[in-house]
Amino acid sequence: MAKKRKSTEEELRELHRYTRSLIEASPDMMVTFDRDSLIMDVNQETVDMTGVSREKLIGSPFKQYFTDPETAHQAAMLVFEQEKVKDLELELELIDHKGDHIPVALNASVYRDAAGKVVGAFAIIRDISKRKKAIEEVQRQQGEILELSTPALRVWEGVVLVPLIGTIDTRRAQQVMENLLERIVSTESEVAILDIAGVPTMDTKVAQHLVITAQAAAMLGAKTIITGVSPSSAQTMTKLGLDLSRLTCKGSLSAGIREALDMLSLKVVESNGE
Amino acid sequence: MIVPILKIGKNLIISIQIPLTDQQARQFQREVLEEVARTEAFGIIIDITAMDVVDSYMARILSETAIDVQLMGARAVIVGIRPEVAVTLVQMGRGLGDVATALNLEQGLAKLEKMDARKGAGHGS
Structure with a gap:
């Protein structure tokens, strides 16, 4: 070689x-x-x-x-x-x-x-x-998704609605709470409806966040109604032994809205035709 | 007086504009109660819109004051709690108990009004 x-x-x-x-x-x-x-x-x-x-x-x-x-x-x-x-x-x-x-x-x-x-x-x-x-882009998009996924809608004078859809983690729960409180202030609402019909699983953290949100909203003078509690969510919440006495829960969103109007001493009446 | 106490009709309006030290907070509590006794007010509104930070001591003073006022036969509403303050207080595990709260002065007055209507004329004199 x-x-x-x-x-x-x-x-x-x-x-x-x-x-x-x-x-x-x-x-x-x-x-x-x-x-x-x-x-x-x-x-x-x-x-x-x-x-x-x-x-x-x-x-x-x-x-x-x-x-x-x-x-x-x-x-x-x-x-x-x-x-x-x-x-x-x-x-x-x-x-x-x-x-x-x-x-x-x-x-x-x-x-x-x-x-x-x-x-x-x-x-x-x-x-x-x-x-x-790329990381920055992902972070920006995450923020955007978070923003989009937690809307707070004013459905009536004095009533804000937050429909929750998808899995809720601690970060999102925090965002929901902040959004809701901010909307309560900006719309001067007295009732807040949290619709959890779209939340597939309920765990301790989410339930706790709901309670905290309701308590914080109460300090701003707003009552919170939780709607769309599924049978399994209801079971989880009772099993967790959380104090839910301060929460008003309703099965459906329409029942929740009815309750909200009731709280504001408003009534929906049939017009009995023209 | 550490915090000005304004009398409007049968209500007292107390707006805390500056952060209070623990000692000042106690003085505030004393003065509010004395004023309620002196004016025989029906209700009081404590406005804390200007407070960015409410520590656990201040929160206790506020809820204590409200309960004391109720023991004296008057009504108390705390208004103007900022969202971030509310969150902090709840997360500290220190709510304001069963004290009535409202978003702002206007809603607070409305709340007092409602209490008035509900409880009848038995209070305030």
């Missing part, structure tokens, strides 16, 4: 070239820095991203390429402290060659010499702007 004929020195050089080429080819930025967080080595991607030449990068402080140098310095120090950091909680933003701020994730660990002494830290910095944008 041709390889055998090569000298050891040549072999070493080739190995070095190979490892170096891998580092240089990395699509993530790779940086090594010392205990004073001065950069010791960088790869091509780092040069491309920052737009700063390799000569200038090496020897310069690691932190100066970030929007918030203090946090970056803190991150660098953390690496030496913990010896290995992954998906650091700290939010870092790199300043790129166009002056744009790029959100990045930092994975780093210390590396050692042959004697096992820590020589420096090796950091992989990944551009997460796309991921971040």
Whole structure:
């Protein structure tokens, strides 16, 4: 084989070239820095991203390429402290060659010499702007869905209706409560109807939230009527032993609306034809 | 007086505009009760619209005051509780008990009016 004929020195050089080429080819930025967080080595991607030449990068402080140098310095120090950091909680933003701020994730660990002494830290910095944008988009949509899924309707003067549809988790229950209270204030309502016909399962938390909502509404001077309590929901609520004496419950929404009108001393009468 | 107490007809209107320290809250309670006795008011309305924060001590003072007023033969309604205040109080497990509440001064007055009609002329003198 041709390889055998090569000298050891040549072999070493080739190995070095190979490892170096891998580092240089990395699509993530790779940086090594010392205990004073001065950069010791960088790869091509780092040069491309920052737009700063390799000569200038090496020897310069690691932190100066970030929007918030203090946090970056803190991150660098953390690496030496913990010896290995992954998906650091700290939010870092790199300043790129166009002056744009790029959100990045930092994975780093210390590396050692042959004697096992820590020589420096090796950091992989990944551009997460796309991921971040996607997350933000999801969060925005979640907020929108939440907004859409908890409408508070004014069905009559002094009556607001909140139809609950779908599974209710703690976050949504909180949103329902806030929405309802806000609507009570803005419409100056005296009665609030919570229709839970569309809620498939009732658990402790949801039931508790209903009670809390009713109590909070009572403080604003509004009475709460719960409608659409299914047989299974009713069983759950009694089994949980919650104090429901303050809640007015009605089987159907129409019965609830009738009750609400009753509370306001209003009556629906037949017109007896023209 | 720590909080101005206004008499309108047979009702007293008390609007708390500034946060009260615990000591001031006790003084407030005393003054309200004295004023109810002095004016022989039918009902009182405590307006807390201006209060962003109601701690558990203040909540106790408010509900105590309302109950004391009722013991003296008058009616009490607490109005203007903000949604966030209501939520906090309920979550602290500290409601206002059976104290009557209303959204605002107007509805509070209407509530007193209703109590008046229901309870007859036996109160207020």
